[in-house]
Amino acid sequence: QFVESDDEEELLFNIPFTGNVKLKGVIVMGEDDSTHPAEMRLFRNIPHMSFDDVGREPDQTFSLNRDPTGELEYPTKIARFSNVYHLSIHFPKNFGAETMKIFYIGLKGEWTEAHRHEVTICNYEASANPADHKLEQITPQTHFIS
Numbered sequence: 001q002f003v004e005s006d007d008e009e010e011l012l013f014n015i016p017f018t019g020n021v022k023l024k025g026v027i028v029m030g031e032d033d034s035t036h037p038a039e040m041r042l043f044r045n046i047p048h049m050s051f052d053d054v055g056r057e058p059d060q061t062f063s064l065n066r067d068p069t070g071e072l073e074y075p076t077k078i079a080r081f082s083n084v085y086h087l088s089i090h091f092p093k094n095f096g097a098e099t100m101k102i103f104y105i106g107l108k109g110e111w112t113e114a115h116r117h118e119v120t121i122c123n124y125e126a127s128a129n130p131a132d133h134k135l136e137q138i139t140p141q142t143h144f145i146s
Helices: none
Strands: 011-029 039-044 060-063 084-091 104-113
Touching (some): 011 039, 084 104
Antiparallel strands (some): 011 104, 039 084
């Protein structure tokens, strides 16, 4: 099984994570022919990325070698990919074929649970309601110094 581009040599994958990932490496397997991707561009934390967004500067770019067995791992810049919750992988070109085929994408890294801040329902008083702040009767005392 593989993913093949329709009529161009470009492919774009959007990968959302359920937590935060420290991405350390990427493996890409393709056919041992000209349909194998020749370049890979990584973008971090851009949810719902489309082909309209691939013109921006990627976080890291790799020149790929043909790897039908998945033996090559491309290391990422860990400082840049230490807190990833969404990864977009753009393959802009292959080795000359009209379409591109990818059999496997492997991601190496560490997953941690995301710290999500839930919505808290709070009530705030615009002005104090005296009925909410009952005090015991205070008797004034005076102290005289003679």
